Amino acid sequence: MAFESLTEKLQNVFKSLRSKGRLTEEDVKVALKEVKLALLEADVNFRVVKQFVKSVEERAVGADVMNGLNPGQMVIKIVNEEMVSLMGSETTEIKLQPGKAVTVIMMCGLQGAGKTTTAAKLAGKLKLKGKKCLLVAADVYRPAAIKQLEMNAEKQEVDFFSMGDKLSPVDISRAAIEHAAKNGHNVVFIDTAGRLQIDEEMMQELQDIKSNVEVHQTLLVVDAMTGQEAVNVAKTFDEKIGVDGVILSKMDGDARGGAALSVKAVTGKPILYVGMGEKLSDLEQFYPDRMASRILGMGDVLTLIEKAEAALDIDEDKEKEMSQKLRKGKFDFEDYLESMNQMRKMGGISSILGMMPGLGMGIKNQDLENAIDEKKMAQTEAIVLSMTKKERQNPEILNPSRKHRIAKGAGVDISEVNRLVKQFEQSRKMMKQLPGMMKGMGKKGRFRMPF
C-alpha cells in the first residue's frame, strides 16, 4: 500500500505525543522534526517539506493547540489540514471541449513514466463515458513504441492512428487531428516520446506540436517513485510547455509517493488521476483529501473522536468508580457488559478498527478482523447475559451446575463458558498486579485512544 511507511512513521511520532496531557512549544517542535524526516524519506522535496513544516508549526504552536481537548489530536488535525490544502482541496476532472467538439490531449513526461500505458487507460475511461477516442502514436524514437500503443489501443478497443516513425511528431499530430475531425472522434490523445526536461531539442518538439496544432490539455505523467527530481521535472515541463494536469503513475507500488505533494506544491497543477495497476482499467480518480489522510495514516481518527464523545456520556463519578474498580481488580461481569455496550455504541469493533490509525487499511486490517471475530463477541455477550445478576456481580459463585445452565441459556458448549470465566479471572488478576498499566486510563478512564 502506498504511503504505508510514512504512515507508520507519523504514527510513531504521534504515539510519543499521546501520553502527554498538553503540548508545549517544544513538543510541537520535536514532533514536527519527526514529521519532516518522515516526509523526506517519502521523497517529498526538501523545500516543500520545509515550507510545509513551517506552516504547520505556525498554526500548531499557540493557543489553538493549547486550548484543544487533546493536544495530540489537534496536531494531527493541523498536519492533515495542511496536507490536504497542499494537495489541492478538491477533485478535478479533465476539461473536455463541450459537445461533440474535438479535445486534443497531449501526453508528456520522462522516459518510463508510463505515458503510453496511461494514454490508453485514459482513452478506455473516456470511451466508457461515450467519447470516441483516437490514440495517436507520436513517439517516433523508442523502438516499438508505436507497436505498444497499437496493441494497447486494440485491447481497449479504441481507434489508433500512426504514420510510422519517419515523419515528425508535428506532422503526425496535424494529420491525426484532421483524421479525427473526419471520422467523428471527440478526444485525440497524442502519445509523445519520453524526454528529459533538460533536453532542449526534445522540449522544443513539444512546443512545436503545441504551436502548430491546437492542444487543449497537456498532461504530465509522473512516476510516483520519483525522488527529489520530481519538482525539477514538473517545473520545467510546466514552464516550457505548459501543463494542465498531472497523472501519477505506479501508485500501486509501495512508494510513499512524496512526489505527489512536491509536484502539486511546485506547479499548483491538479493531480487528475493515479495509476493503480498494470491492467488498463486501473486508473483511478485522485482524491486529495483521501490521499492526505492516507499519507497521514490517521484513518478517520477525528470521526472516531466525535463518535466516542457523543456515544459515551459517562458522568465523571461513574468513570471514577469504574477505574477504581479496575485498579483494585474488583470489576465484575456487569462492568464487562457495560463496556461491551459502549463499544457497540461506537459502531462495533470492526468500525472502530477501521477508524483506528494504522489499522485503517491493508493486510493488517484483514488480519485483525480475522482475529477479533464479531460473532465471537456476540457469543461472549450471550454467555454474560445468561448469567443472573448475582452471578455477574459475584463470579466466584459460578459452580459447574450454574455454568451448565448458562451454557444452555447461551446456546454454547460448557467449555466456552469455562474459558470465558477463566479469562475473566486472569485479566482480573492481571489488573491487580499491574496498577501501573492502568495509569494510561487517565482521568477519563474510558476507552483508551491510540494517540
Added chain:
Amino acid sequence: MGFFEKLKNGLTKTRENIARSFDNVFTPNEIDDDFYEELEEILIMSDIGVSTTGNIIEELKARVKAQHIKTTDACRKVLMDSIKEQMTVPEDAYDFEKGKAVILVIGVNGVGKTTSIGKLAAIYKKEGKKVMMAAADTFRAAAGEQLSEWARRAGVDIIRGSDGQDPASVVFDALKAARARNADILICDTAGRLHNKKNLMEELKKIHRIIDKEYPEAARETLVVIDGTTGQNALLQAREFHEAAEATGIIMTKLDGTAKGGIAVAVESELNIPVKYIGVGEGIDDFERFDPETFVDAMFASAEL
C-alpha cells in the same frame, strides 16, 4: 566527448544548482553546525536519503576530528574520498564476464531494462563475445519487438516467445539455445514488475530456479535496474528483488537528467549491492561499467570546473 564529460554534463544543467550549493557550503569557513546542516540538506536533495546522509555526515565528522581539519573547504575532498571508498566495486564484480554467463535483468516498470540490455549486449559484442538475448517480457505490449530492435542494432541473436507465454518457458528455450549455439553470454529481459506484487516476484524465483537447473555451469548474474530519478523507494526495490532473485549488482540508468543519482549511494550503503553499470544517455555507447571515482567526481564537481 568522454564518458566523464557526458556524465558530468548529464549531471550538470540544473546540477549546477547543486554544484553551486556545494561550492557555497565548501567556501573556506569555520566548521560549525550550520555547515553540517547545509551539507545535510544538499545530500538529501541529491536523493541520498536521510539515514545514509546521517551516516555520511557522522563519518565526515569523525574524519574531521581525526585529521584535525579546521576549515570547510578541506572537507570536500574528505567527503568525496569517504563516499568513493564506500562505492568501490569489489574486485570479483565482473568475473562473470570472463566465462559462460547468464545475466538476468530485473526491475520495476519503466526503469530502462530493455534499453540497458541492448547496450550491455553491444558492449560484450564489441569485446568479441558471442551474445544472445532472451525476450522473457511477454507481458508488456511490444516489449519483444523493442528488444528485437536492440538485438538487430547490436547484431546478436534473440530468442522470443509469444505474447502472454510463460516467461520461464522462454528462458528455458533460450538456455537450450545458448548452450547449443555455444554463446558466451545470455542476457534475459524480464517484464517490469513492482516489487510488492507477490506473484510476479514468485515468477522471478521460478526463472531463477530454471536457470540453476538447466545451466548450472554458467556464472549467474542478476542485475537490478534502477532509474536514476527514483527516490527512496529504490531501496525497497533493491531489497525485494534481492530477496527474490539474489541480486548481484545494480544498473543505474537515466543519469543524463538532472537527478543526482544519490540513490546509488544509499543502495550501496544500506544494502551493500554494488552498482556495476550506469547509463547516461540514449546512445548505444552511453553505458559503461561503473567507476566510483568518475561518479563521485561528477556528482560533487564544482560549478567552476
